Every structure is written in C-alpha cells, then in structure tokens.
Amino acid sequence: MSKTVKCRVSPSLALIKYWGKLDLERNIPATSSLAINLKDLITETVVEFNEESEKDIMILDGEIQEGFRYNKFFNNLRSALKINKFFKAVSTNNFPSSAGLASSSSGFAALAAACTKLCDIDTPIQKISELALIGSASAARPLFGGFVLLPAGSSHAQQLYPADHWPELRIIIVEIDNKKKKISSTNAMAQVKKSSAFYASWVDSSERQLLQGLKALKHCDLEKLGIAMQKSYMRMFASMLAAYPPILYWLPDSIGVIHLCRKLRDDGISAWETMDAGPQVKILCLKSDTDLILNALKTEYPKLKTTLTSPGPGATVE
Ligand code: DP6
Numbered sequence: 001m002s003k004t005v006k007c008r009v010s011p012s013l014a015l016i017k018y019w020g021k022l023d024l025e026r027n028i029p030a031t032s033s034l035a036i037n038l039k040d041l042i043t044e045t046v047v048e049f050n051e052e053s054e055k056d057i058m059i060l061d062g063e064i065q066e067g068f069r070y071n072k073f074f075n076n077l078r079s080a081l082k083i084n085k086f087f088k089a090v091s092t093n094n095f096p097s098s099a100g101l102a103s104s105s106s107g108f109a110a111l112a113a114a115c116t117k118l119c120d121i122d123t124p125i126q127k128i129s130e131l132a133l134i135g136s137a138s139a140a141r142p143l144f145g146g147f148v149l150l151p152a153g154s155s156h157a158q159q160l161y162p163a164d165h166w167p168e169l170r171i172i173i174v175e176i177d178n179k180k181k182k183i184s185s186t187n188a189m190a191q192v193k194k195s196s197a198f199y200a201s202w203v204d205s206s207e208r209q210l211l212q213g214l215k216a217l218k219h220c221d222l223e224k225l226g227i228a229m230q231k232s233y234m235r236m237f238a239s240m241l242a243a244y245p246p247i248l249y250w251l252p253d254s255i256g257v258i259h260l261c262r263k264l265r266d267d268g269i270s271a272w273e274t275m276d277a278g279p280q281v282k283i284l285c286l287k288s289d290t291d292l293i294l295n296a297l298k299t300e301y302p303k304l305k306t307t308l309t310s311p312g313p314g315a316t317v318e
Contacts, residue, residue, distance in 0.1 A: 112139070
C-alpha cells in the first residue's frame with residue numbers, strides 16, 4: 001500500500017482583510033491581513049504520490065478539480081522541493097466550499113502541509129506557508145493557528161499569539177446561502193484593481209485598520225477590534241461596489257444580520273460582524289454574550305444555520 005499523509009486545518013477568517021494583489025503571478029497581497037482559524041470548521045486532506053500517471057489529481061468533496069490554480073500550486077511545490085513526483089489528493093470540508101467561508105485558505109494550507117510531509121523533506125512552517133500562498137494568499141495563514149498576520153508584500157504569514165491569548169473570544173457563523181459564489185475572490189480582486197474608483201484608497205486606508213486591530217488584539221479589547229474590523233470589511237466592500245461591473249456578494253439577509261448586530265450593540269451587547277467574498281456573516285463576540293446573540297438570531301432568522309466556534313489551533317499532520 002502506498003504511503004499517505006493526512007492533514008487537518010481550519011479555514012482562516014480575516015478580521016482585517018487581504019483584498020488585492022501586488023503581484024498576480026506570485027500571489028503577493030497588497031494589504032496586510034490579521035486572522036484567526038475557525039476551530040470547528042475543518043478541511044481534511046489525504047495525499048499520496050500518483051504512481052499511475054504523470055499528472056496531479058485533486059478531488060474536493062468528491063469532485064475532480066481541474067484548472068490553473070492547482071497546476072500552478074503543484075508545479076511550484078515540485079520546483080521548490082526539487083522533486084519530480086506527482087500527487088493524488090482527496091480533500092473534504094465539513095462546511096460549504098467556495099461560499100465565502102475561506103475554504104481555499106484551509107484547502108491550500110492542508111495540501112501544502114500534507115505534500116511536504118509526504119516528500120519527507122524537512123520544511124520550516126514559513127516555507128510551507130509560502131507554498132500554500134501560491135495556491136491562495138489567505139492559505140498562508142491557517143497553518144499557524146491562533147492570531148496570525150500576513151503582511152502586505154510578504155510571501156508568508158507569522159503567528160502573533162497562540163489561540164489561548166484571548167480565551168473568551170467566540171465567533172458565530174451565520175450561513176445565509178450556501179451556493180458556490182459566481183465570481184471567485186481572485187477574479188473579483190482583479191476586477192476591483194482594474195476598475196474600482198476606490199481601490200487605491202482601500203489599500204491606503206487598510207494599514208491604519210491593521211494598526212488599530214493589532215493594538216486592540218494586544219489588549220483583548222473587543223470594541224476597539226470591532227471598530228477596526230468594521231472599517232476593514234466595509235471599505236473592502238466599498239472597493240467592490242465602486243468596480244465596474246460592480247461586485248455584490250451580499251444578500252438581503254446579510255444586510256438584515258448586519259442591522260441586527262447594530263441593534264445588539266445599541267443595546268450594549270458587543271456583537272461585531274464581518275464578511276468575506278460571499279453572503280455569510282461572521283460575528284465576533286464574548287463567550288458571556290453568545291446565548292443572547294444566538295437567541296436574537298433565532299428569533300429574527302429562524303431558518304438560518306448558525307455555528308458557534310472559537311479561535312483554533314494550526315495544522316495537524318499525520
Ligand atoms: C475576502 O485568499 O481566497 O476572504 O489569493 O486570489 O486565492 P486568492 O484569494 P483568497 O481571498 C480572500 C479574501 C477575503 C479576505 C481574507 O481572507 O483576508
């Protein structure tokens with residue numbers, strides 16, 4: 001039986017967003033991102049060498065994946081590790097793929113970690129992060145676990161604090177719609193960079209939000225972090241709305257949940273939402289407020305699925 005390696009990684013939720021590339025070929029981010037892993041969401045990837053043909057095979061949630069992204073990832077990995085083997089990878093997510101829940105972050109992180117281990121080449125985690133980033137820039141982050149920074153212009157991420165830095169922090173994921181998004185993050189970013197009237201100001205302002213976010217995180221100050229998060233995601237979406245054609249990932253219920261978070265905050269409950277390239281809403285809050293927020297969501301949106309989770313650990317490989 002051929003040797004296999006299994007890797008489990010959680011997707012990486014950005015509190016301060018990466019949106020836009022400095023270098024399309026090398027996938028270098030134009031803005032710094034600050035992120036946590038979503039502990040209860042898991043990508044599990046099993047890899048082995050493909051001994052039957054000279055090509056890489058990638059199967060995600062039972063479907064063969066074709067395309068440029070995977071070819072680029074595997075070719076880069078082979079040349080970086082100086083090997084000439086091909087891979088077969090089977091990956092499953094316990095959450096919806098390509099729907100704005102960061103499945104490409106955990107997907108490419110798991111692939112990079114599993115393939116390097118399979119090759120039995122001692123590879124530092126920063127190097128694995130660099131290999132993952134070629135597939136998807138956000139994939140440079142989740143290998144580390146805890147609170148992670150991917151600086152603008154950098155080819156790998158770094159851990160700032162372990163997951164237990166802020167034990168009370170919780171995340172409520174509100175699934176608005178699970179359908180695959182019509183426009184990928186990669187294409188949306190390219191469209192924004194090319195045509196958005198607000199792209200330059202988005203990039204310019206994002207470092208300020210990062211500094212505010214870093215300071216708030218150091219002191220575990222949810223209100224200050226929430227304000228930085230809000231500016232980050234709202235300005236990221238402003239850059240999308242000002243593109244042509246405009247990009248609109250939000251659905252009516254996404255906006256409804258944003259309003260609900262505002263109302264909760266007006267009532268003194270710290271519920272700070274953020275969104276990514278999809279209609280789902282993620283709410284940061286403290287453990288002591290989770291029942292209240294979950295009940296409010298259930299009352300106003302009884303049909304929406306919610307998942308309560310917390311900042312998670314990094315990749316495990318076996
Ligand atoms: C909105 O990492 O999926 O989730 O690098 O083109 O694969 P590519 O994009 P991707 O973009 C993530 C964008 C985001 C914000 C973030 O996770 O930082």
